[in-house]
Amino acid sequence: MNTDTQTDRTPIVSVRDLRVTFTGGKKPVKAVNGVDLSVARGETVALIGESGSGKSVTLRSLLRLHPARRTRIEGRIDVAGVDVLAMNNRTLADYRGRIASMIFQEPLLALDPVYTVGAQIVESIRRHERISPADARKRALELFERVRIPSPERRLDAYPHEMSGGMRQRAMIALALACRPQVLLADEPTTALDATVQIQILLLLRELQRELGLGIIFVTHDMGAAVEVADRFAVMYAGRIVEEGPTREVIRNPRHPYTLALMQARADGAMEKGARLASIPGAPPDLANLPAGCAFAERCTFVQPACLQTQPDAVELGGSHRARCLRTDATAHVMTRAATHAPRPLTETA
Amino acid sequence: MSTGISIEHIGAPAGSDRGGPAQPLLTVNKLVKHFDLKKSFVETLVGGGKVVRAVDGVDFKIMKGETLGVVGESGCGKSTTARLLMHLIDPSAGEIVFNGETVGSPQLSLREYRRQVQMVFQDSYSSLNPRLTIQDSIAFGPQVHGVPKQEAVTRARSLLSRVGLEPRRFAGRYPHELSGGQRQRVNIARALACEPRLVILDEAVSALDKSVEAQVLNLLMDLKEEFGLTYLFISHDLHVVRYISDRVMVMYLGKVAETGPAEALFQEPHHPYTRALLSSMPSMDPDHRTEQAALAGDPPNPIDPPSGCRFHTRCPLAEAVCSQRVPILENRNQRETACLIHEPGSGHSLAGTAIHAS
Numbered sequence: 147m148n149t150d151t152q153t154d155r156t157p158i159v160s161v162r163d164l165r166v167t168f169t170g171g172k173k174p175v176k177a178v179n180g181v182d183l184s185v186a187r188g189e190t191v192a193l194i195g196e197s198g199s200g201k202s203v204t205l206r207s208l209l210r211l212h213p214a215r216r217t218r219i220e221g222r223i224d225v226a227g228v229d230v231l232a233m234n235n236r237t238l239a240d241y242r243g244r245i246a247s248m249i250f251q252e253p254l255l256a257l258d259p260v261y262t263v264g265a266q267i268v269e270s271i272r273r274h275e276r277i278s279p280a281d282a283r284k285r286a287l288e289l290f291e292r293v294r295i296p297s298p299e300r301r302l303d304a305y306p307h308e309m310s311g312g313m314r315q316r317a318m319i320a321l322a323l324a325c326r327p328q329v330l331l332a333d334e335p336t337t338a339l340d341a342t343v344q345i346q347i348l349l350l351l352r353e354l355q356r357e358l359g360l361g362i363i364f365v366t367h368d369m370g371a372a373v374e375v376a377d378r379f380a381v382m383y384a385g386r387i388v389e390e391g392p393t394r395e396v397i398r399n400p401r402h403p404y405t406l407a408l409m410q411a412r413a414d415g416a417m418e419k420g421a422r423l424a425s426i427p428g429a430p431p432d433l434a435n436l437p438a439g440c441a442f443a444e445r446c447t448f449v450q451p452a453c454l455q456t457q458p459d460a461v462e463l464g465g466s467h468r469a470r471c472l473r474t475d476a477t478a479h480v481m482t483r484a485a486t487h488a489p490r491p492l493t494e495t496a
Numbered sequence: 497m498s499t500g501i502s503i504e505h506i507g508a509p510a511g512s513d514r515g516g517p518a519q520p521l522l523t524v525n526k527l528v529k530h531f532d533l534k535k536s537f538v539e540t541l542v543g544g545g546k547v548v549r550a551v552d553g554v555d556f557k558i559m560k561g562e563t564l565g566v567v568g569e570s571g572c573g574k575s576t577t578a579r580l581l582m583h584l585i586d587p588s589a590g591e592i593v594f595n596g597e598t599v600g601s602p603q604l605s606l607r608e609y610r611r612q613v614q615m616v617f618q619d620s621y622s623s624l625n626p627r628l629t630i631q632d633s634i635a636f637g638p639q640v641h642g643v644p645k646q647e648a649v650t651r652a653r654s655l656l657s658r659v660g661l662e663p664r665r666f667a668g669r670y671p672h673e674l675s676g677g678q679r680q681r682v683n684i685a686r687a688l689a690c691e692p693r694l695v696i697l698d699e700a701v702s703a704l705d706k707s708v709e710a711q712v713l714n715l716l717m718d719l720k721e722e723f724g725l726t727y728l729f730i731s732h733d734l735h736v737v738r739y740i741s742d743r744v745m746v747m748y749l750g751k752v753a754e755t756g757p758a759e760a761l762f763q764e765p766h767h768p769y770t771r772a773l774l775s776s777m778p779s780m781d782p783d784h785r786t787e788q789a790a791l792a793g794d795p796p797n798p799i800d801p802p803s804g805c806r807f808h809t810r811c812p813l814a815e816a817v818c819s820q821r822v823p824i825l826e827n828r829n830q831r832e833t834a835c836l837i838h839e840p841g842s843g844h845s846l847a848g849t850a851i852h853a854s
Contacts, residue, residue, distance in 0.1 A: 196705035197676075296793070310794040311570070340569040341732065341776040346789040348778070367705065370778030374785055394782040411710040412735065422717070423739075425710035429675050 157184035158328055158361040159208065159246075163221040166203050166385075170216035173434040177203040179385035180221075183363075187328070190355055190362040192376035192393070194369065198430050200385035201365045205331050208363070209242055226328050244274050246329040247322040251337050253314035257306040263317045264302030267324050274325045289320040293350060312343035319350065323358070330355075332364045336371055348374045369408065373397060378466075381405045384431050384441035390460075391467030401461075401477045402469040403446045409481065440471070448473040514596035520557035521694060521726050522581070522613075527554045527590035529576055533799065549798050550576040552750035554590075555825065558694065563720070563727040565741030565758065567734060567773070569795045572747040574730050578698045581728070582615050595693075611641050614687035618699035620679035624671040624686075631656070631667035634686045641690060648689075655685040659715060677708035681715065688719065696728045701736065713740060734777055738762050746770045749798055749806040756831035766833040769807045805836060817843040 166178035178200040185191050195201040206212055207219055210230060223230040226245050233241060250256040258266055267286040271277060277285075283302070290298035293316040306314055315335060322330060332351065336344040352375050355362050366372050372379065372393075379396040381389040381404065389402035400406045410424040428445040431437060437444070439454040446453065453472055460468040471477070530547040539545035551573040558564045566574045580587050583599070583606055594613070597604035617623040624633055634652035639645060653663040659681040671679055680700065687695050697716070701709045713736065720727060731737050737744060738758055745755040746767065754767040765771045772790035779786055791810050796802055802809045808818035821842060823834040836842040 196707065312794045340795070341734065342569060342773060342789070342791045343794055345776045345778070345786055346792070349786065349789055352785075368778075369706075370780050373780055373782055374778045397780070397782055408706055411707050422714050423710040425714055426707035427711075429677065429708070430705075 156187070158187045158226055159183070159185040159363065160224045161204070161208070161221070162223075164204065164207060164223065165218075165220040166200070166207055166212070167218040168212075168216060169218055170213075171434075175433045176436060177385055177433055178207070179436070181382075181385070181387055183380060183387065185329070185361045185363060187361055188355065188359045189378065190352075190364055190376045191378045191380055192372035193363060193365045193380050193382060194367065194372055195382035196367055196430060198433065199382040201382045202333055203385075204382070205248070205333055205363060205365050208329075208331055209246060209248055210238060240274070243270055243322075243327065244325045245327055246331060247325070247327040248331040248333060249315070249318050249322045249335045251334040253311075253318040254306055256318060257314065257321075259306055262303050262305055263309070263321070267302075267321050270321060270324045286320070286324070289323060290317070292323070292354075293317075293320045295320070311339055312346065315339060315347055316350070319347075319354070323354070326358075327360070329361045329363070332362060334366055335364075337366065337368065344371065345374070351375055369397075369412070381408075384436060385433065386441070386470060388442065388471070389469040391463070392465065395465060395467045399479065399481055401463055401467070401474045402471050403448050403473065403477055404442045405469075406477055406480055407447075448476045517560050519560075519596060521560045521595060522558040523593040524554060524556050524581070525591045525593070527551055527577070527580060527592070528588045529573075529580055529585065530588045546799055549750050549801055551580060552801070554747075554750070554752055556745055556752060556755060558726060558728060561724060561726055562742040563729055563740055565737035565744040566728065566730045566747060567732065567737050567744060568747035569732070569773075571749070571795055571798055573750040573798075574747050575698055577747075578615065578696050578728065578730055581696060582613060583610070611690045612692050613694045613696065614690055614692040615696040615698060616680070616683045616687050616700040618702055620676055620683055620703065621671060623683060624679060626671055629668050629670055630674070630682045631663070633671075633682065634689050637686065637690045651689060652685070655688055656682075658719070659685045661685075677704055677712060680704060680712055684712075684715065684719070688723065692725070694726045694728065696730070698730045699732070700729075702731060702733060709736070716740070734774065746773065749795060749801050751806060752825055752832070752834060753807065754831070754833045754835075760831065766831060766838055767835050768811050768813050768837075772810075772812075805834075813837060813846065815844055
C-alpha cells in the first residue's frame with residue numbers, strides 16, 4: 147500500500163471530453179457537456195457546483211451507475227489504466243469496489259437495511275477475494291477501527307438504522323475501503339451531517355487519503371467543506387468545468403465570473419450586517435435547451451456580445467489554473483480588491 | 497410600486513399593540529414537549545415508559561421587529577420549538593405569551609394567533625398544495641380568515657409581484673412548474689398573505705443553492721423592513737444565521753445553551769458548546785485548515801439525555817459537578833448562558849474566573 151504523502155504525476159483517473167445525455171424523457175437532457183478531468187494518485191479534487199450542474203452525473207459515470215438503456219455516454223474514461231466505458235458487465239463488477247468505490251450522501255439509503263453492516267462488508271470483501279468468512283470479518287473489524295467507530299466489535303453486528311448519522315457515514319467509508327480501492331468517489335458525503343460531525347468526517351477523509359494514497363474526487367456544493375479536503379478545485383456549471391486550479395488559487399483569485407459570484411454570494415463574505423448580499427440574478431439554464439454561447443452569459447455581469455456566440459475555450463492562467471471565459475482579463479484581482487475590507491474572522495477562540 | 501392598497505397594513509399592529517416596543521412580541525415560558533415512545537401493555541396501565549425529551553424547558557423572548565436566529569445540531573429541538581410555537585403540535589407543558597396575551601386564552605384565540613404568526617418550511621414543494629395554482633394557494637389563507645375572494649386574489653397577485661414573480665406569468669402556474677427558489681418565494685408570499693406580525697422561518701433557505709439563497713435572503717431583509725415583521729430564523733448554517741440575526745439562541749438537546757446579540761455571541765461565545773459549534777465551521781482558508789475536530793462523536797440521544805448539564809459528556813471543561821447539577825440560564829448584560837462555569841458558586845473550579853469582562 148502506498149503510504150507516501152507525495153502525489154506522483156501519472157493520473158489515476160483521466161476523463162476526456164465526457165458527454166452524458168439522458169434520453170429517457172421527451173427531450174434529451176445534456177447533463178454533462180465535455181468534461182476533462184484528471185486526478186493524480188494521492189490527490190483530492192473537489193468537484194463543485196449547484197444542483198443540476200452535472201457534478202454527480204460526472205461522478206456516477208466513473209462507476210457507470212447510470213441506467214445503460216436511457217443514457218448515452220461519450221468520451222473516454224480511464225481509471226488506473228483501464229478503459230471504463232469498454233468494460234462488459236463482469237469486468238465492471240470486478241472494477242466497482244476494487245479499483246474505484248463510492249460513498250454516498252445518505253448512508254441510510256445506500257446501506258442495505260436487512261443486513262448488519264458487518265455482513266455487508268464481509269460480502270463485499272468475499273466478492274472480490276478468495277478469503278474465509280472469519281478472515282473477512284477480521285478485516286472488517288480492522289476497517290471499523292480504522293474509521294474510528296467506538297466499540298467496533300459490537301457495531302459490526304448492528305443494523306444501519308441502529309447507528310447515528312455520523313457513525314453510519316463512517317461505516318459506509320469502511321465499506322468503500324473494504325477492497326483497498328485506489329480511487330474513492332465521494333458524492334456529498336457530509337451534506338446530511340451536522341457541522342460538528344461534518345468536520346470529523348472531513349478530517350477522517352483527509353487522513354485516510356494521506357495514509358492510503360487514495361485519489362479522491364469529492365463532489366459538493368459547499369465551498370467550505372471542499373477547502374478542508376481538496377488539493378484542487380473544479381467548478382462546474384451547466385455540465386462543463388468552467389474553472390479549475392489549485393484550491394488556494396481558485397479561492398483567493400477566482401477568475402470565472404460564476405466562481406467569483408459564488409464566492410461573493412456567501413453570507414460570511416458580506417462586509418457588514420444588513421448589507422445586501424451579492425446575489426446571482428436568474429436561474430441555471432435548462433439542460434434540455436442549452437444556449438449556443440457561454441451557458442452563464444445571461445446571468446453574468448461581465449457579459450459581452452461575443453459571449454453569446456461561442457463556447458469559450460479554457461484560458462490558461464498559469465500554475466495549472468484555467469477558466470472557460472472570454473473575460474478573464476476583467477475578473478483578475480476582483481477578489482483581492484474586495485479583500486481590503488476583509489470579512490471579520492469568524493471565531494477568535496478557534 | 498404596484499402593491500396596491502391590499503397589502504399595505506401587513507405587520508401593522510392588528511387590533512391593539514400592547515406595551516410599546518419594550519415588551520416582547522413573544523414570550524415563551526418553560527416550554528416542554530415530550531414524545532411518548534411505544535409503551536408496553538403494563539406501562540399503558542400504570543404509566544411510565546420512555547419519552548423523547550425533544551424540548552425540555554425552554555425560555556426565550558422575541559422582541560418586536562427583531563430577528564432571532566436559532567442554531568443547534570439535529571435533535572436539539574429547534575424545529576420542535578417552531579412547531580410548538582405554531583401550535584402544530586400541542587406542548588406537554590409551558591406557556592406562550594403573544595403580545596401580552598396567553599395563546600389559547602379567551603383574549604387570544606388560536607385562530608387569531610395563527611393569523612398573526614405564520615411559518616415557512618424547508619421543503620418548498622411538499623408545503624404547497626400540488627392541485628392549487630400558486631395564486632389560489634396564496635389567496636387561500638386570507639379567505640379562511642374572512643377576506644372576500646376578490647380581495648384575497650388581488651392581495652395574492654400584489655404579493656407575487658412583491659416577491660419577484662410577475663403575476664401575469666406565474667399566477668396560474670402549479671408548484672411543479674416552478675424552480676426551488678421560485679417556490680420558496682411563493683411560500684414566503686403565502687405566509688405574508690394573512691398579514692402576520694411574526695414569521696417563523698424553519699430552515700427556509702437551507703435547501704436552496706447558494707446563488708439563489710442570497711436572492712431569498714435579500715428578499716427576506718427587504719420584506720422585514722417594508723412590513724415591520726419579526727422573524728424567528730432557524731438554520732443549521734451558522735454563516736447565514738450570523739448574517740441575518742439580531743440575536744441568536746443556541747440549543748442543545750432540548751435546552752437553551754446560550755442566547756445573546758449575534759455579533760457578541762459569534763465574537764466571544766460563552767458556552768463551551770457554542771465555542772465548539774463555531775469552531776466546527778470549515779475555515780475557508782486553504783493555508784489554515786482545521787486540524788482538530790472540536791467535538792468527538794454525535795450528539796447523545798434525547799431519549800435518555802445525560803444528567804446535570806446535558807453537554808457534560810462532550811464538554812472539554814466538564815468536571816464531576818457538571819453531571820450532578822443542572823445549570824441555570826444566567827442573564828448578564830443581555831447575554832444568557834446555561835453553564836456552571838458562568839454560575840458563581842456552582843462548585844465548578846472555573847466558576848467565577850470565566851466570567852468575561854464584557
